[in-house]
Amino acid sequence: MLNALQHMGHRALGMFERLGRSALFFLQVLISLPSVFLRPRLLIQEIYSVGTLSLLIIMVSGSFVGMVLGLQGYVTLAKFGAAESLGVVVALSLVRELGPVVTALLFAGRAGSALTAEIGLMKATEQLSGMEMMAVDPMKRVIAPRFLAGAFSMPLLVTTFIAVGVLGGYFVGVGLLGIDSGAYWSQIQSKVDFYDDIYNGLIKGVVFGIVVTWIAVFEGYDTVPTSEGVSRSTTRTVVNSSLAVLALDFVLTGLMFGI
Amino acid sequence: MGPSGTGKTTLLKLIGGQLRPEKGVIRVDGLDVHRLSRKELYALRKRMGMLFQTGALLTDLSVFENVAFPYREHTKLPENMIRDLVLMKLEAVGLRTARNLMPSELSGGMARRVALARAMALDPMMIMYDEPFTGLDPITLGHIVDLIRRLNDALGLTSILVSHDVEETLSIADFAYVIAEGKVADSGTPKTLAESSNTWVRQFLEGQTDKAEQLSERAKDYLDDLMGEKRA
Numbered sequence: 001m002l003n004a005l006q007h008m009g010h011r012a013l014g015m016f017e018r019l020g021r022s023a024l025f026f027l028q029v030l031i032s033l034p035s036v037f038l039r040p041r042l043l044i045q046e047i048y049s050v051g052t053l054s055l056l057i058i059m060v061s062g063s064f065v066g067m068v069l070g071l072q073g074y075v076t077l078a079k080f081g082a083a084e085s086l087g088v089v090v091a092l093s094l095v096r097e098l099g100p101v102v103t104a105l106l107f108a109g110r111a112g113s114a115l116t117a118e119i120g121l122m123k124a125t126e127q128l129s130g131m132e133m134m135a136v137d138p139m140k141r142v143i144a145p146r147f148l149a150g151a152f153s154m155p156l157l158v159t160t161f162i163a164v165g166v167l168g169g170y171f172v173g174v175g176l177l178g179i180d181s182g183a184y185w186s187q188i189q190s191k192v193d194f195y196d197d198i199y200n201g202l203i204k205g206v207v208f209g210i211v212v213t214w215i216a217v218f219e220g221y222d223t224v225p226t227s228e229g230v231s232r233s234t235t236r237t238v239v240n241s242s243l244a245v246l247a248l249d250f251v252l253t254g255l256m257f258g259i
Numbered sequence: 260m261g262p263s264g265t266g267k268t269t270l271l272k273l274i275g276g277q278l279r280p281e282k283g284v285i286r287v288d289g290l291d292v293h294r295l296s297r298k299e300l301y302a303l304r305k306r307m308g309m310l311f312q313t314g315a316l317l318t319d320l321s322v323f324e325n326v327a328f329p330y331r332e333h334t335k336l337p338e339n340m341i342r343d344l345v346l347m348k349l350e351a352v353g354l355r356t357a358r359n360l361m362p363s364e365l366s367g368g369m370a371r372r373v374a375l376a377r378a379m380a381l382d383p384m385m386i387m388y389d390e391p392f393t394g395l396d397p398i399t400l401g402h403i404v405d406l407i408r409r410l411n412d413a414l415g416l417t418s419i420l421v422s423h424d425v426e427e428t429l430s431i432a433d434f435a436y437v438i439a440e441g442k443v444a445d446s447g448t449p450k451t452l453a454e455s456s457n458t459w460v461r462q463f464l465e466g467q468t469d470k471a472e473q474l475s476e477r478a479k480d481y482l483d484d485l486m487g488e489k490r491a
Contacts, residue, residue: 122318130315133275134377135304136332 022218029217032137032144042145050111050146050213051153055160057110058103062161065102066168069093073169074177083177087184088191090169091162095192095201099162101249104208107154108241112216115146116237119220120230128221143221147213154209155202162201200256207248212241260421260428261438262463267421268312270438271387274419275309276300288384305333308378308386312393314370316362322349322373323358329380348376352406368399372406379410385417386410392424404431425464437463 036043073089119142122128128138166188173179192198216237223233261267272278273285276292285292290303316325326345330336336344349355352372362370371391378386391407392400408431411418422428429435429449436446437460445452445460455461 125318126311126313126315127317129277130309130311130317130374132277133304133307133309133311134329134332134381135301136328137301141332 018222021222022214025218025221026214028139029143029147029214032139033148035140036144036148039145042141043149046145046149047153050115050149051156054107054110054153054157057106058157058161059164061102061106062099062164063168063171065098065161066090066094066165066170067172069098069165070169070172070177074173074179083179084183085187086169086173086179087166087187090173091166091188091192092197094162094165094169095197097249097253099158099165100201100204100208101245103158103161103205104154104212104245105242107150107157107209108212108216108238108245111150111153112212112237112241113234115150115213115216116220116223116234117230119143119146119217120223120225120233123221123223124225124227124230143217147217150213150216151206151209154212155205158202158205158208196256200252203256204249204252207252208245211244211248215241215244260423260425260435260463261444262423265438266441267423267438268389271309271389271419271421274387275304275307305381306384308381308383310371310374310378310386310388310391312390314362314367314374316365316370316374316377318362320362321358322354322360322362322365325362325373326377326380329377333381344380345376348379349373351379351410352376353402366399368395368403371395371403375406375410379414382414383416385419388418388420388422390422391420392422392427400427407431425466429464439463 069090070086073086074083077083077085077089122142128142131138131141170181170184174181174184219233219237219240223229269278273280274287274292276295279293287303287307290299292300292303295303316322317328320328323345326348327341330341330344346355346358349358352375354369354372354376357365357369357373362373365373375386388407391403395403404427407418407420410416420428420432429452432449434446434448435452437444437452437455439459445455445457447455452460452464455464
């Protein structure tokens with residue numbers, strides 16, 4: 001019994017210590033950020049590997065999510081004779097919730113895990129140490145550009161996801177189920193508010209981008225430098241950032257609707 | 260020199276300022292490494308090269324780019340000059356023709372030579388070698404031993420070499436320390452070390468196994484161990 005308590009306490013202390021370290025790490029990253037702008041090529045390279053390479057999965061998922069929304073929305077709306085409003089249902093669900101959240105979850109799995117594994121392996125093979133000994137700060141050379149690339153790419157990916165999703169809903173609603181094309185678009189145009197919906201959705205995208213990338217680079221940098229350590233860190237990145245995204249989504253939504 | 264696990268690599272990391280000592284002072288070229296500001300430490304590191312046991316090459320860059328890395332990070336030299344400098348460093352380690360290979364395509368010995376070329380890039384005053392002889396075939400080993408000595412003499416370097424390969428190390432060392440359990444057991448030129456008064460040091464240098472009496476003493480523990488008796 002006492003042992004179990006002690007064990008729990010130990011685990012909790014360890015968790016708080018990690019939280020503290022990750023906060024300090026975040027500060028260090030922020031301090032190192034200005035140096036990235038002196039080396040735009042590094043940043044562009046990372047945006048390519050973190051953002052551009054995630055585009056395909058984001059677009060494919062976006063189109064399927066949009067198509068499912070089109071189907072589900074149509075079935076429900078048709079019961080009330082409101083099938084014409086399908087455009088709003090699809091667009092609002094995507095802009096407010098599904099766009100940022102699903103993109104963030106996919107981003108954590110696709111780009112976050114890759115970032116953790118890459119940085120973790122660099123640590124395990126002494127590449128980070130080697131840089132330090134060459135008087136190159138890994139924080140500035142490795143971590144900061146990757147962090148910035150992730151935080152920058154996420155809102156763009158969210159936007160892409162939403163756009164493709166709306167098109168997917170259009171394809172199902174207008175193309176397959178025979179809703180009027182003009183109604184689909186005009187409903188979206190009149191009912192989706194720029195500030196309440198799009199702006200807030202993008203804020204979520206930015207916040208999720210920062211959080212997921214932060215977790216990914218921290219887990220990589222903090223990894224136990226063995227193959228097992230890297231694999232555990234990669235798992236932790238995906239699990240922790242998914243949980244963080246879902247929990248933060250609740251908090252942000254609450255704040256945005258003023259509850 | 261010293262057996263595995265006595266803190267040889269730790270010592271190099273202390274000198275490079277990657278670890279902090281609990282007590283004591285480490286001076287490099289008159290500077291107390293652990294009292295320097297971050298900026299001063301980085302300036303000092305530009306004057307030190309370090310060769311890691313694994314090479315620590317950047318795996319996403321080619322051999323050429325790995326050696327060019329310090330120039331690109333620390334200088335604003337034009338591209339054609341970087342090219343010349345990199346080729347000179349690679350030629351010095353005999354790998355000019357391997358410049359387009361990726362680190363994953365190199366053998367252990369080649370990777371170490373590339374890392375050596377990179378460590379020399381900024382013309383440091385000293386190079387630290389962490390176990391440069393481990394895991395090499397005899398021919399490559401001979402090359403590396405020879406290379407370290409020649410570079411040291413040709414470039415007027417200070418070389419600090421950490422190793423447990425007695426024969427190779429003593430063949431090129433001017434002065435050696437033998438470390439055991441975190442303490443210096445003996446020091447001197449290779450010649451004086453061979454006549455060390457410390458029996459353990461001679462045993463280490465000559466590669467003898469533990470004496471028979473020590474073995475039998477351990478055997479008793481072993482028996483207890485096997486019988487599952489708990490000792491207080």
